Amino acid sequence: MKSRSRWRQLFFLMRLEFKRYLRGRRCGGIFALAIAPLVILALPAFLSGNRGISFPLPIAYTQFFQVFWLHLAIFFSCASVFSQLFRSEFQEKTLHYYYMVPIRREMVVLAKYLAGLLLVATLYLSTSVATYYLYFWPASPGRNWALTRMGSQHLLNYLFVVLLACIAYGALFMLIGLIFRNPMIPAIFVLLLESFGYVLPPIFQRMTIGLYLQRFIPLTVLHGPFAIMIEPPSATTSVVVLAVVSSTIIWLSTVILRRTQITYSVD
């Protein structure tokens, strides 16, 4: 088949999958998770009549970003969307439709992954911008700071972390969804490792995605007396490691799908 046809199939399948996610019942949950902080941050702004004068601390935003945004909202949204890319097809007994069309399994994996990534990344990149400005905007010193070069640089860093997190967690959860019948058990294990990895020896910390994202988070949050602080790898190393690991995981997923046979009764 010509490469042009393959690209056409890929884009068609991506669009199709994207529409399916938007119609899916899980979509409501991840939208709620992404929009909840906007509501929480917007309320004080309205109640105070937009006249705040105290300077909102950037470190508090970093804490919110790391604890809630990265390790809860983005993590669980990726777990919910990507682990179900193939698992839901098994549960609904619809995977065989992809086996009956002249499309390579690699394309199916890629289309599903990219559609999931488009959904989660678009949602969280846009809501990240909104939460950032809603946090700093109500107080005039905060507004002034957010509009400075440094304030804008911080926002760009946060957005880059969101994008990298969606790419890496997305690939990981797609693989988990292909391997495990109940992806939530390994997801909880990964969550514990990612959230409390800082108390583990350096060798284990290097196995977490969080360490490689750390380099791009503008401010450092202290984790208390039990934390074993290690220096995050350089920016280039972090990007290369995350790109290589994500690509390897996606490739592994294609290998698994190529070997997957339709025997719904045992799945």
Added chain:
Amino acid sequence: MERLITFDNVSKFYGESLGVNRVTLSIGPGITSLVGPNGAGKTTLMNLIAGVLTPSGGSVHVLGSSPADAEEVAPLVGYCTQFDSFPKGFTGYDIVECLLTLHGYSSREASHHAMAVLAKVGLTEAAHRKIAAYSKGMRQRVKFALAIAHDPQVLILDEPLNGLDPMARAEVIELFRNLATAGRHVIISSHILHEVDVISDRVVMLSNGYVVAEGGIRDVRSEIEDHPMQILIRCDRPAVIASHVFTQDSVVEVKIHADNAGLVVSTKNPKQFYRLLNRIILDNDLSVEAVAPADENVHSVYEYLLGGNGTGRS
């Protein structure tokens, strides 16, 4: 292009369970029916042709191509599966149009052709309704539309008449005939021999994962009827039974067990043999422990398919 679908010593195991074992088969154009009781291996054979399953041993070729190569085989094969499941939120039109687009049709062609195919299966009015709201018969028609939409050379239909009313059955059967006349390979599975024997050019009978008979429907019938049936008898004096049954023309072979506590009789007329056996037992006051068919293949499948009294099972 190779004109046959070939199975060369194909086996398929699901873990420790047997799907099909050592199947060697060639299927040419025309209507071929795979017949056998539930669990005989009909769907496994179909899934192997469609590339939904891969064989544990041996090789399958569809018109010269390996089913593992989806890009090559999917345009050749249309598969109406037994799975009664569809992606959520799709209408009949949506799913046929998506399939055609993935088969390389342009958006306009896919749209036009999808409506034409849905009209062919009698779903024009329901085309834009959600499949979830369809009746069983309508869902079966959508699956059939999906199988024929891209005009494949090989059509695989797993229990295609299920859920269809008599009128729809007649229409669908007519469509099979037209496709077969046009030189297509139409493979139909059924557990009811009567349902398919009138339309089939060829029948493959399966039992417990093995092909037990194949050929034209008349050949299969006569092969089954001519095939001697083996009957096992465990008793105290097998030599007495052996000496009496040897006088019967229908008895082909008698083997006395080494422990001298039983024998196996091969007969072409089991009914006559059972009547004779009753008489021998009573006349000679034999002590009989067990009487059972020793081969559970062709005869048992045939009996099953025809329902014993020849009326068929449903």
